[in-house]
Amino acid sequence: MNSDDTKLGALLRESRVSPALPPRFQENVWRRIEANAVPAKSDSWLDALAALVLRPRFAYATIIALVMAGALLGAHQGAQLAKQDAQARYVALVAPNALR
Amino acid sequence: MNRSLIVVLGTLALSAAVFAGSYFIGQRAGVIYCANPADDLSWLRTEFHLNDAEMARVRQLHESYLPQCARMCTLIAAKKAEIRAALASGTNVTADAQGKLTELGEFRAQCQGQMLRHFIAVSQAMPPEQGRRYLAEMEKITLGSHEEIEQSMSDHPGHEHGTN
Secondary structure, eight states: OOHHHHHHHHHHHHHOOOOOOOTTHHHHHHHHHHHHOOOOOOSSHHHHHHHHHTSHHHHHHHHHHHHHHHHHHHHHHHHHHHHHHHHHHHHHHHSOGGGO | OOHHHHHHHHHHHHHHHHHHHHHHHHHHHHHHHHOOTTOTTHHHHHHTTOOHHHHHHHHHHHHHHHHHHHHHHHHHHHHHHHHHHHHHTOSSOOHHHHHHHHHHHHHHHHHHHHHHHHHHHHHHTSOHHHHHHHHHHHHHHHHHHHHHHHHHHHHSTTOOSSOO
């Protein structure tokens, strides 16, 4: 190989155009990978359930539902307790135990 | 124990803990938000939806009733102490103890009458429908327990009251 060939090779390498990636290329690649991903076959219903609860979307939804249900039920119960307490205080004032 | 079982059991335990924690916090918040320990009449306002004018009238009735109620309570407590002293001295119900029991019954009847008159006055200071509800509730609380006791006594075989 003579020096002209070497120069020519270097020139060709420099002139190679590397096209710019389209916008959101990486995100689209991952989306296609996820879309084509085949879910792992579960061996039993327990494995399927475990796989389900480990899904972040399912886990977040469940936690939110549990927190809301617990808080609402607790608040309702708390309001009932406060009402019973207020009623007991009033009754104790106006109707002594000796008469009841 | 396989991994899936551990995951499912762990998830159940975590879910129970999250629910219990939320329930407890919600309950405390509900009690704190709804309770008004400074006002003994707060139950009337919330339960019977009373406005400020109705509450002022009810409060006035309540304040005037309390000294009467306290006086009757003092009389009843004193009479009960007398009965205990009369019964402590012997094994029989003496004529004196029987007389005091009768007086105690009269005091209780007077007190109940006074109490019912107060409930009626309070019910009349409320809107008609709420007043009826209040009166029914108070009669149930104050007189209902006697009915339960009497009912339980008549339920016992060979212990019928008021039957021939």
